[in-house]
Structures are given as C-alpha cells and as structure tokens.
Amino acid sequence: MTLLRSLAAGVGLAALATSALAQSAPSAEEIAILRAQVQALSARLEQLEAQSRNAAQASPVVAGTPAAIAAPAPRPVQTAAATTAPAPVDWATGLPEWRSPDGAFTFKPRIRVTADLSTTFGSEFANRDLTTTELRGLRLGGQGRIAGGFSYWIEGDIADNSVSVANAFIAYSRKLGGRDLEISAGQRLNDRGVEGGTAEDQTPFLERSLMASTLGPERGAYGVGVAGKLTGSVWHASLSVTGDAISDGTTNDTVALMGRTHWSPLKTEAGFLHLGGWGFVEDLTPVTTLPSRNLVVSSRANDNLRLSSGTYANPKASSGFGLEFGGVHRSFWAMAEGGKRVVETAARDFDQDAYSLSAGFFITGETPPLSARTGTWTRPKVLNPLGADGYGALEVVGRYDTADFSDSLTGGEGDTWLLGVNWYPTNNTRVSAHWTAWSIDNRTGAFTGDDSGNTANLRMQTAF
Structure with a gap:
C-alpha cells in the first residue's frame, strides 16, 4: 500500500506539472483543487490497506499452502460444436441408441414381442373350432446410420416355429430439390397400399386384410x-425392381416391377385427405405351377381357418393394381382400399378381386397415426401414458374386407366383419381385443364348401 500512496502522490505531481506546462502561472484556486484531489486519493488508499490487513488476520496462512491464493481460473467457454454434440446414448424411444461424438454413426436395437390368444366357434367343421395360443412374432434386429448419408436395417423374425429374415437392406439418403430421396438395396417390405406397406405391429388390426393378402405379387410381402x-x-412416390425374398438359390427368381404414389391434399390442423394408388407387373416364366394361397382369416393361430385361392397351371405373368381413399379428421380416421390382380396362364387370364373398408376412433383424443407424408401407419402418440396421472390411449376400430378367387374353378371366396378395441398403455405397448364374424367358401382343401363362424382374438404386444 505504501507503493500505492507513492503512486498517488506521483499522479498528483504529474497533474501539477501538466498544469504548469499548460499555463506558466497557475492560479491559487487551481492549485488548491489539485491538492484536495491528491489528499482524497491518499485517504482512500489508506482505507483499502486497513481492510487488507484485517482480512489477512482473520484468515491466517496454513502451513504448507501458498501465502497468496490465486484467483480461480475462468471456466472454459463452450464452443457451438460442444453445446450441440449429441449424447453418446439416447433413450428417448425406449431403447438405447448409440451415437458417435459427431453423430455420423448410430446404432439402435429393434425388438418386437407379440403374443396371441385366439378362439373360433360356430363353424360347420368341428376341427375349425379351435382355441389356441401363439407367439405371433419375436423380432430382433438393429438399424443405424453410417457417415456419408448411408443407413442400414436388419432384423429376423421367429414365428410359427421357424426363423426368417424380414427387413435387411442398406440405403443412401439425400436431399433432392428440397425433397427426401432414398435409394436402397436388399430385402424390405413392399410399398403397396396403406395396410400392405405398413409393418404388422403398427397397423390398427391384428392381421392384414384379405385385400392386402390377395393383391400382392407371387413373391409375397418381401423381395430382394x-x-x-x-x-x-404431403406426398411420396416409390419404384422398385425385386426378385424373390431371400431363398436357397436353387431356382430362378421371379422378377417384379412395382410402383406406388400417394398425395394428402386439403391438409389442415384438423386432418387431411388421403389419395393413393399402386401397381405391379411380374414375370412368372420360371414357375411351372402357382401353389394355392391360403389366406389368413381373422387369426393366424388357426391354420384350419383359411381362404384358398386354388392353383394355376402354366403361369406366364401376373399384374395388379390398387387404389386408396380415406383420411383423418381430429380423432377419427377412415380408409377404403381395393383392386385387382390378373394371373396370365397358357390357357387364359384369371381375375382375383378384393377390397376393404375400415375406420377407427380414439376415444381418448389422440390423433390417428396415419402419416400424411409417407401414406402408412405409425405408432400413436399417447397423450396420457399409463401411470399415476394417465390411463393410456383407447381406440375403437372396425373393418369389412372381401376376396374373390372364383374366376378359377378351384378358387374360393370369403369376407369378414371385424370390431375391435385397441388399448395403448404407452407408445410402445398395446393390448387388443378383436371379434370377427367370417364367411368363406373353399373349393379345394380339407374344408370345402360354404362355412361361417366367429373368432375372438386377444393380443399383447411390445415393440421398439
């Protein structure tokens, strides 16, 4: 502090000298003002010196520590990159998603467990009146992103006491004119209609409609x-060229060209209108006979309850098309889908016709999870998940569907009326109770002739 007082005196003298240089004969009044300023500064420095001595006496220096404590180092300033870097593990969707520090690489496991209880009654055939349980599906896999705009998806399914590969592909994505372009190679689910193009765990119904099962290409729902x-x-368009699904490689593949587009005009906060269409052509020349399709009627757990298409000898090609019309308004949704498939054989062409009408309503006020962007179903966003303050989401659904193979002498026909309730405790869990009144008329197989009855299904499911 003595040094500071000397410095203050020096400042005062410098001020006097400066004033003297400015004018050779300073007045007595100016000299008095400068002297008062120097005295005030000296008094303030003495006060600060006294406060410093008191603080030192109150906090004695501990042996082994520096006599003077350095001021804490300033906190490092976070850069923009540091504040926006993704967390290494993200649990937002219920399962962990691992990410590299720059977010360019990710990996997320996929899990789906579905268990069914089914009972059928009222059939003319005693062997159709079955009560069964089934692990409808145990699907395990993973998906993620790779630097450079690439992504991957692979999953296997354990169902009906067998293991199969479902989605298994790599894709490249980029922006094109402000739109999202994706090109993929591998095996993936067909983009064919609203029900046919949606994963089974996300459709409002426990099984796809007779329409979706009837009008697809011979290779089924997947193709490589x-x-x-x-x-x-509010729209999308797709085009694919595929062979059969993953197989043993002992026969030639059929080849299918398929396209689909949809548009969601009149989109408002209350909902939107959905319009769509799809079509395909396939070459069947490597095939000598098309085996009979045995379509699921209400429950996959009852193998005695099926609708048979009959066989087709010497097929050459197949083609099909479908139309989609529906929409969403607040908590209500409705959809109509229908179309035709034509099987070309050496003898003649055979028509296969099918359509479905479906609707649903969320009693708890959720928005139906039909995407105006992709034209397929997603999982609902539950407003009040099950817990202390919530009971989940409750949806009532209904559907009528029909399929007709009777243009062939061995082809059957049938229809179903369905009414069901879906309870979603959370976004990833679902409990469903569906009742179906069915009527089928098969011309081949162990259960031929006109028959009708009822099937009740209960499902519990979790999917991530």
Whole structure:
C-alpha cells in the first residue's frame, strides 16, 4: 500500500506539472483543487490497506499452502460444436441408441414381442373350432446410420416355429430439390397400399386384410432388389425392381416391377385427405405351377381357418393394381382400399378381386397415426401414458374386407366383419381385443364348401 500512496502522490505531481506546462502561472484556486484531489486519493488508499490487513488476520496462512491464493481460473467457454454434440446414448424411444461424438454413426436395437390368444366357434367343421395360443412374432434386429448419408436395417423374425429374415437392406439418403430421396438395396417390405406397406405391429388390426393378402405379387410381402423413394411434405412416390425374398438359390427368381404414389391434399390442423394408388407387373416364366394361397382369416393361430385361392397351371405373368381413399379428421380416421390382380396362364387370364373398408376412433383424443407424408401407419402418440396421472390411449376400430378367387374353378371366396378395441398403455405397448364374424367358401382343401363362424382374438404386444 505504501507503493500505492507513492503512486498517488506521483499522479498528483504529474497533474501539477501538466498544469504548469499548460499555463506558466497557475492560479491559487487551481492549485488548491489539485491538492484536495491528491489528499482524497491518499485517504482512500489508506482505507483499502486497513481492510487488507484485517482480512489477512482473520484468515491466517496454513502451513504448507501458498501465502497468496490465486484467483480461480475462468471456466472454459463452450464452443457451438460442444453445446450441440449429441449424447453418446439416447433413450428417448425406449431403447438405447448409440451415437458417435459427431453423430455420423448410430446404432439402435429393434425388438418386437407379440403374443396371441385366439378362439373360433360356430363353424360347420368341428376341427375349425379351435382355441389356441401363439407367439405371433419375436423380432430382433438393429438399424443405424453410417457417415456419408448411408443407413442400414436388419432384423429376423421367429414365428410359427421357424426363423426368417424380414427387413435387411442398406440405403443412401439425400436431399433432392428440397425433397427426401432414398435409394436402397436388399430385402424390405413392399410399398403397396396403406395396410400392405405398413409393418404388422403398427397397423390398427391384428392381421392384414384379405385385400392386402390377395393383391400382392407371387413373391409375397418381401423381395430382394433395388428400390427408390422420393418424399415430400404431403406426398411420396416409390419404384422398385425385386426378385424373390431371400431363398436357397436353387431356382430362378421371379422378377417384379412395382410402383406406388400417394398425395394428402386439403391438409389442415384438423386432418387431411388421403389419395393413393399402386401397381405391379411380374414375370412368372420360371414357375411351372402357382401353389394355392391360403389366406389368413381373422387369426393366424388357426391354420384350419383359411381362404384358398386354388392353383394355376402354366403361369406366364401376373399384374395388379390398387387404389386408396380415406383420411383423418381430429380423432377419427377412415380408409377404403381395393383392386385387382390378373394371373396370365397358357390357357387364359384369371381375375382375383378384393377390397376393404375400415375406420377407427380414439376415444381418448389422440390423433390417428396415419402419416400424411409417407401414406402408412405409425405408432400413436399417447397423450396420457399409463401411470399415476394417465390411463393410456383407447381406440375403437372396425373393418369389412372381401376376396374373390372364383374366376378359377378351384378358387374360393370369403369376407369378414371385424370390431375391435385397441388399448395403448404407452407408445410402445398395446393390448387388443378383436371379434370377427367370417364367411368363406373353399373349393379345394380339407374344408370345402360354404362355412361361417366367429373368432375372438386377444393380443399383447411390445415393440421398439
């Protein structure tokens, strides 16, 4: 502090000298003002010196420590990159998603467990009146992103006491004119209608409709090949060229060209209108006979309750198309889908016709999870998940569907009326109770002739 007082005196003298240089004869009044300023500064420095001595006496220096404590180092300033870096593990969707520090690489496991209880009664055939339980599906896999705009998805399914590969592909994504372009190679679910293009755990019904099962290509719901999709805010268009699903490689593949588009006009906060269409052509020349399709009627757990298409000898090609019309208004949704498949054989062409009408309503006020962007179902966003203050989401659904193979002498026909309730405790869990009144008329197989009855299904499911 003595040094500070000397410095203050020096400042005062410098001020006097400066004043003297400015004017050779300073007045007595100016000298008095400068002297008062120097005295005030000296008094303030003495006060600070006394406060410093008191603080030192109150906090004696501990042996072994520095006599003077350095001021704490300033906190490092976070850069923009540091504040926006993704967390290494994200649990937002219920399962962990691992991410690299720059977010360019990710990995997320996929799990689906579905268990069913089914009972059928009222059939003319005693062997159709079955009560069964089934692990409808145990699906395990993973998906993620790779630096450079690539992504991958692979999963296997354990169902009906067998293991199969479902989605298994790699994709490249980028922006094109403000839209999302995706090109994929491998095996993936068909983009064919609303029900046919949606994963089974996300459709409002426990089984896909007779319409969705009837009008698909011979290879089924999956095929290995190349697919491209362009997606806007309220529309999308896709095109794929595929062979059969993953097989043993002992026969030639059939080849199918398939395309779909949908548009959601009149989109408002209350809902939107859905319009769509799809079509395919396939080459069946490597096939000598098309085996009979045995379509699921209400429950996959009852193998004695099926609708048979009959066989087709010497097929050459197949083609099909479908139309989609429906929409969403607040908590209500409705959808109509229908179309035709034509099987070309050496003898003649055979028609296969099918359509479905479906609707649903969320009693608890949720928005139906039909995407105006992709034209497929997603999982609902539950407003009040099950817990201390919530009871989940409750949806009532209904559907009528029909399929007709009777253009062939061995083809059957049938229809179903369905009424069900879906309870979603959380976004990833579901409990469903569905009742179906069915009527089928098979011309081949162990259960031929006109028959009708009822089937009740109960399902518990969790999917991530």
